[in-house]
Amino acid sequence: MGDVLLEVKNLKKYFKTPRGMLHAVDDVSFTLERGKTLGIVGESGCGKSTTGRTILRLEEPTSGEVFFEGRDITKISKHEMRDLRKEMQLIFQDPFSSLDPRMTVSQAIEEPIKLAGLIKDKNERFRRVLHLMDTVGLAQRLVNTYPHELDGGRRQRIGIARALAMNPKFIVCDEPVSALDVSIQAQILNLMKEIQKEYGLTYIFITHDLSVVNHFSDDIAVMYLGRLIEKAPAERLFEKPMHPYTQALLSAIPVPRIHNRGERILIKGEITSPINPKPVCRFANRCEYCTEVCTSQEPQLIEVEPQHFVACHKVNAEMGQGQ
Amino acid sequence: MADEILQIRDLQIEFVSEGEVTKAVNGVDLTIAEGKTLGLVGETGAGKTTTALSVLNLVPKPQGKILSGEVILDGVNVLEQSEHEMEKIRGNTVSMIFQDPMSALNPVMSVGEQIAEVVKIHEKVDEKAAMERAREMLETVGIPGERAVEYPHQFSGGMKQRVLIAIALACSPKVLLADEPTTALDVTIQAQVLELMKELKRKFNMAMLMITHDFGIVAEVCDEVSVMYAGKIVEHGTLEDVFDHKCHPYTEGLFNSLPDIDNRKSELKPIKGQMPDPTNLPTGCPFHPRCDYCTERCSQEEPPKVQINDTHYVRCWLYENTKESQLKG
Numbered sequence: 001m002g003d004v005l006l007e008v009k010n011l012k013k014y015f016k017t018p019r020g021m022l023h024a025v026d027d028v029s030f031t032l033e034r035g036k037t038l039g040i041v042g043e044s045g046c047g048k049s050t051t052g053r054t055i056l057r058l059e060e061p062t063s064g065e066v067f068f069e070g071r072d073i074t075k076i077s078k079h080e081m082r083d084l085r086k087e088m089q090l091i092f093q094d095p096f097s098s099l100d101p102r103m104t105v106s107q108a109i110e111e112p113i114k115l116a117g118l119i120k121d122k123n124e125r126f127r128r129v130l131h132l133m134d135t136v137g138l139a140q141r142l143v144n145t146y147p148h149e150l151d152g153g154r155r156q157r158i159g160i161a162r163a164l165a166m167n168p169k170f171i172v173c174d175e176p177v178s179a180l181d182v183s184i185q186a187q188i189l190n191l192m193k194e195i196q197k198e199y200g201l202t203y204i205f206i207t208h209d210l211s212v213v214n215h216f217s218d219d220i221a222v223m224y225l226g227r228l229i230e231k232a233p234a235e236r237l238f239e240k241p242m243h244p245y246t247q248a249l250l251s252a253i254p255v256p257r258i259h260n261r262g263e264r265i266l267i268k269g270e271i272t273s274p275i276n277p278k279p280v281c282r283f284a285n286r287c288e289y290c291t292e293v294c295t296s297q298e299p300q301l302i303e304v305e306p307q308h309f310v311a312c313h314k315v316n317a318e319m320g321q322g323q
Numbered sequence: 324m325a326d327e328i329l330q331i332r333d334l335q336i337e338f339v340s341e342g343e344v345t346k347a348v349n350g351v352d353l354t355i356a357e358g359k360t361l362g363l364v365g366e367t368g369a370g371k372t373t374t375a376l377s378v379l380n381l382v383p384k385p386q387g388k389i390l391s392g393e394v395i396l397d398g399v400n401v402l403e404q405s406e407h408e409m410e411k412i413r414g415n416t417v418s419m420i421f422q423d424p425m426s427a428l429n430p431v432m433s434v435g436e437q438i439a440e441v442v443k444i445h446e447k448v449d450e451k452a453a454m455e456r457a458r459e460m461l462e463t464v465g466i467p468g469e470r471a472v473e474y475p476h477q478f479s480g481g482m483k484q485r486v487l488i489a490i491a492l493a494c495s496p497k498v499l500l501a502d503e504p505t506t507a508l509d510v511t512i513q514a515q516v517l518e519l520m521k522e523l524k525r526k527f528n529m530a531m532l533m534i535t536h537d538f539g540i541v542a543e544v545c546d547e548v549s550v551m552y553a554g555k556i557v558e559h560g561t562l563e564d565v566f567d568h569k570c571h572p573y574t575e576g577l578f579n580s581l582p583d584i585d586n587r588k589s590e591l592k593p594i595k596g597q598m599p600d601p602t603n604l605p606t607g608c609p610f611h612p613r614c615d616y617c618t619e620r621c622s623q624e625e626p627p628k629v630q631i632n633d634t635h636y637v638r639c640w641l642y643e644n645t646k647e648s649q650l651k652g
Contacts, residue, residue: 183577190590253539
């Protein structure tokens with residue numbers, strides 16, 4: 001095992017709703033090594049964004065532990081957390097609503113440096129802003145422009161510069177390219193890869209776009225209705241997805257080629273409600289392999305081959321590790 | 324060649340607001356044969372949606388101006404029709420499905436009423452028969468007929484898009500305009516909706532204009548594809564022409580920007596720069612500032628249409644001498 005930066009143990013985040021407890025994140029555990037990227041994928045409402053936000057304690061976890069460099073950050077005070085936030089940053093999906101429309105590019109990038117008191121001297125701070133703009137590929141002539149004058153790609157570069165301003169070790173990227181056109185998306189993905197290499201950053205990359213996550217991540221975790229149902233090295237997951245949901249999800253990707261198109265597994269129905277889920281497999285009602293045990297017991301996440309974890313009764317039974 | 328149900332010739336549309344002129348569509352030609360699907364691919368601001376709206380004669384007025392061109396739908400130039408005539412055509416000969424199913428439905432009408440409304444406008448039927456048809460249409464798109472009395476908020480995103488498809492198809496149009504119909508949906512739901520659209524297209528023998536930015540969707544549902552950039556179709560051909568023998572540097576750039584699902588180590592090669600400002604388009608070829616093969620001529624003269632083969636054309640100076648059968652502009 002390499003140098004672990006982040007370890008998440010039995011993380012839960014429930015929200016109270018008028019109809020009952022909404023299990024947004026339900027007993028999620030994983031580890032992430034320094035300098036690596038974990039992709040979290042799943043469809044709307046599967047809890048992937050909440051997982052990212054809860055790890056940063058932007059949402060208080062209902063229970064569970066999050067170890068950042070060996071320290072359980074769910075136990076530390078708000079004040080200590082504020083200091084630690086410099087090392088853990090977030091890049092948002094929507095570069096249109098995540099920037100203050102009344103701040104110029106330089107003010108937006110300067111703001112976090114100023115608030116954290118990282119650089120006191122004004123001129124030095126400005127030099128840092130220019131350096132950051134350079135790093136993320138924003139031309140210096142844009143220093144006094146406002147967000148509305150810029151396109152989505154450039155705005156997302158501001159978001160990245162703001163995150164980098166604190167010299168973080170770890171960044172949660174929540175759908176950072178989903179709002180962008182493909183030609184711009186590729187520019188931003190390449191930029192994020194470059195800065196990861198240069199600064200030794202560790203990423204959690206949250207997305208619904210499976211071809212992007214495959215390209216970008218070392219490991220991929222698949223979530224379904226608050227549960228982590230499969231996790232494996234990216235290559236392995238695409239080569240041999242084991243959970244029936246992962247198989248359907250991967251086969252649903254529209255592949256941009258006209259020859260050798262794989263057979264598609266169409267899953268029936270839609271995601272059920274995450275409110276007060278029964279302790280059974282949450283995918284059971286849509287699963288073609290569903291058996292009695294699936295509707296009576298919740299499958300646990302089990303390592304079925306090195307580094308490949310699956311939560312499925314069928315897979316566990318086949319691998320001779322059934323309960 | 325089968326009968327052409329939709330033909331757009333030399334369409335030019337601009338928008339004027341606050342003294343600025345936005346050149347949205349700059350001489351588009353496209354043709355769809357009966358029962359065929361044409362994919363219209365391009366990035367934000369390429370003019371895809373404006374082109375589709377012209378088929379319904381719904382380009383916003385007075386800021387939108389159609390400078391030239393004709394849109395022949397089933398033998399009729401829709402741009403010359405009165406509003407009264409258009410009301411008979413919309414929803415009957417041609418329908419449109421929009422990107423965002425959340426905002427395209429009326430929240431205070433049951434979905435059944437919304438489907439029945441279309442039927443009542445175009446056919447002489449009473450309330451009861453119209454509602455019966457609404458239920459049938461819901462069944463056709465895979466929703467139980469008894470849910471006709473429910474309201475949009477009681478449906479999920481994928482279900483709402485099915486309802487919109489039911490509304491669009493209620494009067495069996497000859498042409499369906501689909502504007503990014505699955506962009507707002509999750510990938511497994513997208514797969515369901517695409518499967519449904521393919522099935523219905525066969526069943527109703529409809530022609531379809533599929534607007535998308537996703538070549539994966541094009542590969543799945545289209546017969547031909549047009550790639551649009553800055554209000555112009557820069558490359559057009561059959562799927563095989565465009566996927567296997569792509570010519571235009573912009574088409575090549577779009578494909579190179581996509582992650583390769585089978586080779587995660589492959590590098591993304593983005594197109595440099597940004598989309599041009601439509602109020603201030605570059606001279607010559609609109610793509611030249613971003614093009615790796617740009618020559619001096621590209622920045623001065625607009626490239627003509629170069630026919631690569633019977634089904635495949637490209638607008639690019641690189642192919643000027645490819646064939647003698649060069650057509651004019």
